[in-house]
Amino acid sequence: MTKAHVYKRDHVNTDEIIPARYLTTDDEAELAKHCMEDLDAEFVSKVKPGDVIVAGEDFGCGSSREHAVWAIRGAKIQTVIAKSFARIFYRNAINCGFYLVESADAVDKIRDGDELEIDFRAGAIKDKTTGADITFGALPDFALEIINDGGLLEHIKKSL
Amino acid sequence: MGMTITQKILAGAANKEKMVPGELVDANIDVVMCHDVTTPSAVSMLLEKGIDRVFDAEKIVVTPDHFQPGKDVKSAELHKRLDKWAKRHKIKHYYKIGKAGVCHALLPEQGHIRPGQVIVGGDSHTCTYGAFAAFSTGIGSTDLAAAIATGKLWFKVPESIKLVLHGSLGPGVYSKDVILAVIARIGTDGALYKAMEFVGSALAEMSMEARMTMTNMAIEAGAKNGIIGFDETTEKYLDEHLTDGQDYTVYESDSDAEYVATEEFDCSKIEPIVAFPHLPSGGVPITECAGKEMDQAYIGSCTNGRIEDLRVAARILKGRKASVRTIIVPATPMIWKQAKDEGLFDAFYDADCVIAAPTCGACLGGFMGVLAEGEKCVSTTNRNFVGRMGHPKSEVYLASPATAAASAVEGKLTDPRKYL
Numbered sequence: 001m002t003k004a005h006v007y008k009r010d011h012v013n014t015d016e017i018i019p020a021r022y023l024t025t026d027d028e029a030e031l032a033k034h035c036m037e038d039l040d041a042e043f044v045s046k047v048k049p050g051d052v053i054v055a056g057e058d059f060g061c062g063s064s065r066e067h068a069v070w071a072i073r074g075a076k077i078q079t080v081i082a083k084s085f086a087r088i089f090y091r092n093a094i095n096c097g098f099y100l101v102e103s104a105d106a107v108d109k110i111r112d113g114d115e116l117e118i119d120f121r122a123g124a125i126k127d128k129t130t131g132a133d134i135t136f137g138a139l140p141d142f143a144l145e146i147i148n149d150g151g152l153l154e155h156i157k158k159s160l
Numbered sequence: 161m162g163m164t165i166t167q168k169i170l171a172g173a174a175n176k177e178k179m180v181p182g183e184l185v186d187a188n189i190d191v192v193m194c195h196d197v198t199t200p201s202a203v204s205m206l207l208e209k210g211i212d213r214v215f216d217a218e219k220i221v222v223t224p225d226h227f228q229p230g231k232d233v234k235s236a237e238l239h240k241r242l243d244k245w246a247k248r249h250k251i252k253h254y255y256k257i258g259k260a261g262v263c264h265a266l267l268p269e270q271g272h273i274r275p276g277q278v279i280v281g282g283d284s285h286t287c288t289y290g291a292f293a294a295f296s297t298g299i300g301s302t303d304l305a306a307a308i309a310t311g312k313l314w315f316k317v318p319e320s321i322k323l324v325l326h327g328s329l330g331p332g333v334y335s336k337d338v339i340l341a342v343i344a345r346i347g348t349d350g351a352l353y354k355a356m357e358f359v360g361s362a363l364a365e366m367s368m369e370a371r372m373t374m375t376n377m378a379i380e381a382g383a384k385n386g387i388i389g390f391d392e393t394t395e396k397y398l399d400e401h402l403t404d405g406q407d408y409t410v411y412e413s414d415s416d417a418e419y420v421a422t423e424e425f426d427c428s429k430i431e432p433i434v435a436f437p438h439l440p441s442g443g444v445p446i447t448e449c450a451g452k453e454m455d456q457a458y459i460g461s462c463t464n465g466r467i468e469d470l471r472v473a474a475r476i477l478k479g480r481k482a483s484v485r486t487i488i489v490p491a492t493p494m495i496w497k498q499a500k501d502e503g504l505f506d507a508f509y510d511a512d513c514v515i516a517a518p519t520c521g522a523c524l525g526g527f528m529g530v531l532a533e534g535e536k537c538v539s540t541t542n543r544n545f546v547g548r549m550g551h552p553k554s555e556v557y558l559a560s561p562a563t564a565a566a567s568a569v570e571g572k573l574t575d576p577r578k579y580l
Contacts, residue, residue: 011348011349011439015524015525015543015545015547015548016547019525019552020524020525020548021526023524024227024232024234024235024237024238025234026200038547038552057349058348058349058382061348061349062284062379062545063524064198064282064284064286064298065300066300067201084349084352087352087353087382087384088284088298088379091300091303092301092302092303095303095306096302142184142314152302152305153206153209153305154209156306156309160310
C-alpha cells in the first residue's frame with residue numbers, strides 16, 4: 001500500500017530533509033532515522049515502506065548533500081511528488097536511480113493519507129482514495145536510461 | 161542569435177562551436193573540488209563499483225573544511241577516509257590541516273581557479289568560482305564520483321538571467337547587501353536551473369572578494385551557476401594568485417545573446433539588508449528591522465570570511481566591546497595570518513570576540529558556535545533555513561560583515577553606517 005504524506009509548502013530544504021548535524025555518516029539506515037526530522041519529528045514513525053512524500057515548489061533546495069536522497073530512500077520512501085525540484089537534488093536522485101515525479105496537478109489533487117498507485121514509465125498516478133486519475137510528464141529519456149542502469153556510476157561503467 | 165558566456169564555456173568544454181539552452185552536453189571538467197562531507201561517500205561508491213581511479217591527480221583539489229579539525233569521532237573517520245584516498249592517488253593539491261581552509265575561499269586564493277574553466281565541486285556553493293568568468297556548479301556525491309573517475313559530466317545547458325547592477329554602493333553597503341536584495345526580489349527559486357549573469361557598472365567597484373560573495377549565493381536563488389565577466393580586477397587578482405604560468409581563455413557574452421529575463425538594480429538605492437528566517441529571500445532593509453535582539457554574531461564562511469570582510473568587522477569592533485557572543489572565523493590559514501599580521505586579531509580580542517581556526521563549522525550547525533533552542537544569530541553566512549546553525553527552533557539572520565559587527569556591538573540588529 002502506498003500512502004501519501006502531504007507537506008503543503010514550498011522550499012522544503014536539505015537541512016530539513018537531513019540536518020547537517022547528521023552528516024558525519026553516510027550510512028543510509030542511520031540517515032533514515034533522522035529523515036525530515038526538522039520539518040516533522042513524527043515522520044519516521046509514521047511512514048511505511050513504499051509511501052510517498054508530496055510537497056510544493058522547489059523541493060530539496062539548499063545543499064548538494066546526496067544524503068538527502070539517501071535519507072529518503074533509506075526511509076523506504078518510493079518517490080517524492082513535487083511541483084518542482086531544486087536542481088542538485090533532482091540530479092542527485094537520478095544519479096542514485098531514484099524516481100521523482102514533477103507534477104503541479106498531482107500535488108494539487110493528492111490529499112494527505114490518500115492511497116496511490118504510480119506507474120513511473122507511463123507517467124500515471126491512480127488516487128485510489130478519491131478515484132482520480134492523474135498523468136504526469138515522465139522523466140527525460142537520458143534520465144530513465146541512467147535509472148534503468150541502476151544509477152550514474154553503473155551507467156558510466158558501461159563505457160569505461 | 162549569439163551566445164552567453166555560460167553557453168560559450170560549455171561549448172568549449174564539449175568541443176563544439178555552438179550550444180543552445182536545453183541541449184545536453186558531455187563536458188570536460190578542468191577542476192574537481194573535494195571536501196570532507198561529500199567526498200568520502202564518493203570514494204566509497206567508486207570502491208564499491210570497482211572503479212577506484214582518478215582522471216587526473218593534478219586537477220582534483222582536496223581540502224577538509226566542514227568539520228575540520230575533526231569535531232568528533234565520526235567526522236574524524238570522514239577525514240581518515242579522505243586522507244587515505246588522497247594519499248593513495250597522490251592527489252597533488254591536497255590541503256592538509258594547517259593549510260586546509262573553507263574550500264570556496266581557498267581555491268581561488270591558492271590559484272586553482274581561472275577564467276573559461278568548467279569547475280565542479282561536491283558542495284552547493286561551488287557556484288562561487290563563477291566570479292572568475294568560469295562555469296562552476298555544485299554536485300552531489302555520485303556526480304562527484306563520476307567526475308573524479310572520468311573527468312567528464314553531463315550538463316543541460318542553462319538559460320541565462322541577466323542581473324544589471326547600476327550605480328555605486330553607498331557607504332556601509334556591500335556586495336552581500338546587493339545579493340540579498342537580488343534574492344529578495346527574484347526569490348529562492350527565481351533562477352531555478354538557470355545561469356545568473358551579473359553585469360553593470362557597480363561591478364567595476366567591487367573586488368574579486370566582493371564579487372565572490374555574490375556568485376556564492378547564486379544557489380540561494382536556485383541557480384545552476386552564477387557568473388561575472390572578466391575585467392581588469394579579475395586580471396589583477398589572477399596575476400597575484402596564479403603561480404603555474406599556465407594561460408587561460410577569456411569568454412564573453414555576445415551582444416545579441418539571449419536572456420530569459422533581465423532584472424535591473426540601482427545599487428545606490430540599496431541599504432544594508434538583513435535576511436530574516438527561514439529563507440535567504442527574507443531580506444528586510446536595516447532601517448526597518450534595527451533593534452531586534454540577538455544572542456550571537458558570526459563572521460566567517462565561504463560567503464564572507466575573507467580578509468576584506470574581517471577588515472570591515474575589525475574597523476567597527478575596534479575600541480568597542482561585543483555585547484553578545486561573537487565568533488570570528490577567518491576562512492583560510494592565509495587569511496588567518498593576514499588578519500593577525502594586520503592587527504585585526506587585537507581588535508577582535510579587545511572586543512571580547514573569539515577567533516576560530518578556518519572551518520565551515522557553525523555555518524551549517526556543525527560546531528564552533530552552534531545555537532541553542534530559541535537563540536538568534538546575526539550571521540555573514542548564506543543560509544538561514546530551519547535548524548541551519550543548530551536547534552530547529554533557533555534563528556539565523558543573514559547580513560554583511562559590517563551589519564554583523566555593528567549588531568555584535570549593540571546586541572541587536574544595527575545599522576552599520578553609524579559606526580563607519
